[in-house]
Amino acid sequence: MFEPENVNSVLEKVMADMDLLTKARRIQVFYIWPKIMGDISVNAKPRRLDGDVLHVSVSSSTWAHELTMMKKDIIEKINTALEGPYIKDIHFSEHLWDVSAAQGAGKTCHEHQIDPEEYREFIGKNRGIEEKELAAQGAFIPLQEDPDLSLTFQKFTVTMIKRQKYLLEKGYKQCPVCGYIYEPEKVCPHCRTAKEYRDHQRIIATLETHPEMSDTSLSLATGVRDRSELARARQELDSRWHDAALNGIFKAISGNLPKDERKALEDCIANLLALRTNKHVAKLTEKDIENALGKRFFSLMNKAKLKVK
Numbered sequence: 001m002f003e004p005e006n007v008n009s010v011l012e013k014v015m016a017d018m019d020l021l022t023k024a025r026r027i028q029v030f031y032i033w034p035k036i037m038g039d040i041s042v043n044a045k046p047r048r049l050d051g052d053v054l055h056v057s058v059s060s061s062t063w064a065h066e067l068t069m070m071k072k073d074i075i076e077k078i079n080t081a082l083e084g085p086y087i088k089d090i091h092f093s094e095h096l097w098d099v100s101a102a103q104g105a106g107k108t109c110h111e112h113q114i115d116p117e118e119y120r121e122f123i124g125k126n127r128g129i130e131e132k133e134l135a136a137q138g139a140f141i142p143l144q145e146d147p148d149l150s151l152t153f154q155k156f157t158v159t160m161i162k163r164q165k166y167l168l169e170k171g172y173k174q175c176p177v178c179g180y181i182y183e184p185e186k187v188c189p190h191c192r193t194a195k196e197y198r199d200h201q202r203i204i205a206t207l208e209t210h211p212e213m214s215d216t217s218l219s220l221a222t223g224v225r226d227r228s229e230l231a232r233a234r235q236e237l238d239s240r241w242h243d244a245a246l247n248g249i250f251k252a253i254s255g256n257l258p259k260d261e262r263k264a265l266e267d268c269i270a271n272l273l274a275l276r277t278n279k280h281v282a283k284l285t286e287k288d289i290e291n292a293l294g295k296r297f298f299s300l301m302n303k304a305k306l307k308v309k
Contacts, residue, residue: 026086052088057097061239064092203233212274241272252304270308
């Protein structure tokens with residue numbers, strides 16, 4: 001005889017099949033981050049999740065380097081808090097730090113001005129009528145065989161619809177592109193963040209191919225006019241190439257650099273020089289190279305017998 005399953009176990013199975021449990025657990029990292037990182041969270045803020053990879057914006061390249069060195073321990077602490085191996089990698093970057101910091105520092109959320117009593121009254125008003133309208137539209141037909149699950153779904157759906165109506169009546173806007181509801185007198189934060197990310201990736205890709213480009217040429221090539229966006233991308237690449245080059249130089253000096261990696265290291269240093277000088281390395285003098293890299297870096301490069309020209 002067929003035994004009916006508990007609604008909780010049904011929900012858990014459905015969520016597991018859709019991978020919603022894993023996603024929901026990963027999202028918790030945004031809430032536990034300050035507790036895990038303590039005072040460091042002032043200079044490092046989780047920005048987005050890409051599967052099991054967490055992207056964190058930091059206030060400087062120094063913090064990016066320091067936290068990258070601590071990455072293994074941070075991942076272990078996060079997964080301990082989440083009770084499972086939900087985060088497998090973390091990328092630290094100065095990208096969008098200004099935006100992230102500004103959102104945190106200057107946040108005057110319009111929703112905080114909403115009267116809780118008024119909101120609860122609005123949510124409860126005409127609830128039965130809206131449930132009947134949704135049922136008439138067939139919104140709950142797939143769940144009729146499970147009354148408990150259907151009731152839970154009805155309550156959630158009606159609450160979300162009424163919340164949307166309430167916010168729109170309060171002057172909030174609904175983005176015509178993604179449907180996100182956001183505060184008045186602002187642009188859609190979801191679309192803005194997506195555009196900023198696409199712009200950043202486009203700048204990075206262009207500079208990786210042509211690191212010698214000036215800001216004017218880079219702006220024309222990418223269509224990004226905001227000089228601060230160009231500067232953030234340059235800073236990220238500079239930090240990445242500088243750290244990679246320095247690590248390679250130390251390996252070369254100690255004799256641990258494989259021969260097949262030597263050319264890649266020299267190309268990395270050449271890219272760093274082009275990025276900092278806006279010139280092809282062939283056009284640089286020894287003095288230009290020393291000034292661009294700094295005396296210590298230049299001395300170590302020579303000690304490793306590396307040639308960038």
